[in-house]
Amino acid sequence: MVERLTMPIQTLYAELIDRCEIAAFDADFPPNGGFYKTSIKGRDYWYFRESPDSSGHRRQKYAGPDGPDIRERIAKHGKTKSAYKERRQLIAALRRSGIAVPPDETGEILEALSRAGVFRLRACLVGTVAFQTFGGLLGVKLPGAIVQTGDIDIAQFRSISVATADDDQTEPLLDILRGIDSSFQPVPYATDACLHMANRNDIEYRVEVLTPNRGPDLEAPVDLPALQAQAQPLRFLDFLIYDAIPAAVLHGGGVLVNVPRPERYALHKLIVSQRRREDAAKIDKDLLQAEVLLDVLADRRRADLRDAWEELCGRGPKWRFLAANGMAAIDEEIRKKVVRVIQDDLSTEKPEDGPEGSSAT
Numbered sequence: 392m393v394e395r396l397t398m399p400i401q402t403l404y405a406e407l408i409d410r411c412e413i414a415a416f417d418a419d420f421p422p423n424g425g426f427y428k429t430s431i432k433g434r435d436y437w438y439f440r441e442s443p444d445s446s447g448h449r450r451q452k453y454a455g456p457d458g459p460d461i462r463e464r465i466a467k468h469g470k471t472k473s474a475y476k477e478r479r480q481l482i483a484a485l486r487r488s489g490i491a492v493p494p495d496e497t498g499e500i501l502e503a504l505s506r507a508g509v510f511r512l513r514a515c516l517v518g519t520v521a522f523q524t525f526g527g528l529l530g531v532k533l534p535g536a537i538v539q540t541g542d543i544d545i546a547q548f549r550s551i552s553v554a555t556a557d558d559d560q561t562e563p564l565l566d567i568l569r570g571i572d573s574s575f576q577p578v579p580y581a582t583d584a585c586l587h588m589a590n591r592n593d594i595e596y597r598v599e600v601l602t603p604n605r606g607p608d609l610e611a612p613v614d615l616p617a618l619q620a621q622a623q624p625l626r627f628l629d630f631l632i633y634d635a636i637p638a639a640v641l642h643g644g645g646v647l648v649n650v651p652r653p654e655r656y657a658l659h660k661l662i663v664s665q666r667r668r669e670d671a672a673k674i675d676k677d678l679l680q681a682e683v684l685l686d687v688l689a690d691r692r693r694a695d696l697r698d699a700w701e702e703l704c705g706r707g708p709k710w711r712f713l714a715a716n717g718m719a720a721i722d723e724e725i726r727k728k729v730v731r732v733i734q735d736d737l738s739t740e741k742p743e744d745g746p747e748g749s750s751a752t
Contacts, residue, residue: 404527411647453559478644491523498642515632518544521650524638542597556616564620603629631659654699657684661717689728700733708742
């Protein structure tokens, strides 16, 4: 059982996210310009056009898909004060409560990525650094042993990356990282040195970019033009990063990032634990993270957990088979709680081999 945070602490974390959203939005979109909405393939999106520079050029930046949140943010643009000192005070209180805090190096890299627009362009933080934010989002104190990591993983749908790059893109990801630590170097792909599967610095700190593999099997990295980076295609990742949510990392004045929904993260970890071919420590960590989240979700987010399970099962028998086998490896009492919520007996029958991907966006 994980320890719950008090309601005042949960409220403070929600307030920090709101203040970080205001600060990030105002930093991304200066007052010398304006927003406009355009329709692309039947969906409305907001863009920001800056005032002309000395040469008459007007830079255009992607703001996000239309919805009540962004419309409210636009209406308040430049009118709401979000002071750095006040955010630091919120973070000090949250640190004392036991919410996970990343090492300074992780925080500095995330801050640079956020400032460069990586998360504005709908990239999603995944892996253990994302897991660290779930304590604040779910109102619990996470066990320290499963929040430690020495790397950062970010993911983006390639379709989004291609579409937004027509109007907006960050500076090259490697340049962003070298602005923090000049020792960062690309890690060459095994069979083609022109392709890069990650970036790593002198102390072996690793920053990896991922993207869902939803068509034919791909192993070699592919371009993500909006981030000016290359990404490793992975199966099952589309389920994880779909419908990501905002979170605040407790560094500096708070770093606004996108993270997976906790129920998607938990179920994805069950699947990943069954697909690893080696590294028992990582398998154990996958299952422990899933177990902690499922325990909380089965108590406090039942509808979300049930909906995510039904979506997962709807993606094919192989998805359900892997997740059910992962569920069999967690604590028996927690598994019983989850079964009562998802209303599935979790009996497993190995499906015939077939596509593992999904057509969902």
